[in-house]
Amino acid sequence: MELTVNGSKTYIYTGTHALEPGRTTWLFVHGAGMDHSAWILQSRYFAFHGQNVMAVDLPGHGRSAGEPLGSIEAQADWLAALLDAASVEQAMVVGHSMGSLAAVDFAARYRDRVKGLALVGTGFPMPVAEPLLEATRANDPRGIGMIMNWGISPQSHLGGNQAPGLWIHGQGVRLLEQAAPGVLFTDMNACNAYEAGVARAGEIACPVHFVIGDRDMMTPPKATAALADAVTAPVSRTVLRGCGHMTPLERPNELLDELIAFGARLG
């Protein structure tokens, strides 16, 4: 569906269902250069199981107009404006990678808007290697190669996709290629520049569930631990063995199971 957020045309995928008042709403926030389609299975599941789904295309991504927001804080503020525009009070927020930082910042600064927080492929700090920053600054396609080479686990590089006949590496590359020039760099820069991760994590009030890939090179388990240790609200975590950073692509079924269980725990 389309909404206007901060004056800009915004697309959210709702799993072919209209948002209904009184239902739990799942807000999915994608990672750098991606869009709502990264969450296709999980969003369809909740939408077809009596819950509201808002899988966003951040400004300048996918089908949403506007320029990409330059900072994690701006993304968090935008999520609040989005919920306002959709008349949704409170949501279960799921963030991947850059989207996980936006979700942390949002949950800390808009506490009453977040019922539970699921963080996927997350960690703090989220430094971006200089060659990757350089390549994305120049819109050099090698940047996309680096993201996917580092982003999925050695196992996933050999394939064995849960989705029949789809080649994970190729899917990721093509999805990132669809991003407009400059988007990937703006996103990388936002991750790199975000400084408030640990401070904000301490301000979160809702339960937080971490889904961790033990072969995640972009947000290694140590960086995830730094973020998780800073959370004073109830924390749970699941480690997916053999999974890298691109959990929605690499392990869509386990990720869905984690979210179903987390949602059930919070009622």
Place this chain on the structure above:
Amino acid sequence: MSSTSGPFSFDTLSLHAGQQPDPATGARATPIYQTTSFVFQDSDQAASLFNGERAGHVYSRISNPTNAVLEERVAALEGGVGAIATASGQAAVHLAVATLMGTGGHIVASHSLYGGTHNLLTYTLPRFGIETTFVDPRDPEAFRNAIRPETRLVFGEVLGNPGLDILDIEAVAQVAHDNGLPLLIDATFTTPYLCRPFDHGADLVYHSATKFLGGHGVAVGGVLVDSGRFDWDASGLFPELTEPYAGFHNMDFTEEYGPSAFLLRARKEGLRDFGACMSPTTAFHLLQGLETLPLRMQRHVDNTRRLVAFLAEHEAVEHVGYPEQPDHPDHGLAARMLPKGCGAVFSFTIKGGREAGRRFTESLNLFSHLANVGDAKSLVIHPASTTHHRMSSEALRAAGISEGMIRLSVGLEDPDDLINDLKRALRASQKEAR
């Protein structure tokens, strides 16, 4: 454009892509999941699988774990987002066409196509309201001029039949894209080892895996691969991909699957409804062949070059048609597009016409006389006395076939043994002619 193959090289992907040791048993080889169907964990999991809320297998007409390994492997080797294994090469091209158009649709195709594909486009698809205009593959502008408002696909083979005309994929892709159309390539003769059409701008590729991909002449199959790069939304000509599909819970494929939209539609509609799926045992045979694709293709080409050189010098041979020969019209294009070689299927013309051709094929010992290509064993056919034997000299000439034309598919034998076989048969063909 970025590489979609990942950190591993072609040779490594040929062995590994798509497969991890079997999670259930630890089996190193790809198990043959010879089962029609897959047990549900519970009703909710079943409903979720059916509705595209979970990934997995339901019924082997639509997907199967052994087939999925083959699909991922070919996608990795071609540099695409995924693939669909089909019952044959013909089933693969039909699936591509049927996914992109229905009655009223139109195709612009090279006129140098495999005969079976030519039949499909000329005689069979028109019965279902799909017309084709054939054009000279050497003339990209001819493709442009043949495009109509109802055109939905541009189509050709990397190496045309029978003259091995090379399609300038880059130029024809440009024409297609200028018109919001995808370019489909039959890459059967080259395999991704010799040419990756996506690297040159093609959007869809298919193979008769029956041939070099499998490589051993034991299994009929096809594979349809998607680059994931064509922008169906921007084109605006493909409502099948960009508008809700009532046949699958109003799924909107580009909205929901982005770069994989075409493959999802093809699987959830064409494979489901037309049902031309591959058997898992066939997928296993093809995977076994793919493991040695780079080794085999190199040897196929090395042997072919030896034979081409031998034949070109032979007094009983009028002409050898291989694009690496200086007198082939696509010599320059071959050097640019196919530096590793132009495959292992080629034709030459024997002196003495139909009769000499017949005697030649019947005198060979090592080459098997049959209607196939791309086997590990060397093959031969003389169209004028077999597949085309009812055609007049004039009709043959119109099809680009001369009376003395012999087609070879060069195998992996010792090239000296092959040359000795050719030498003897050439002698026999000429002796009795006098």
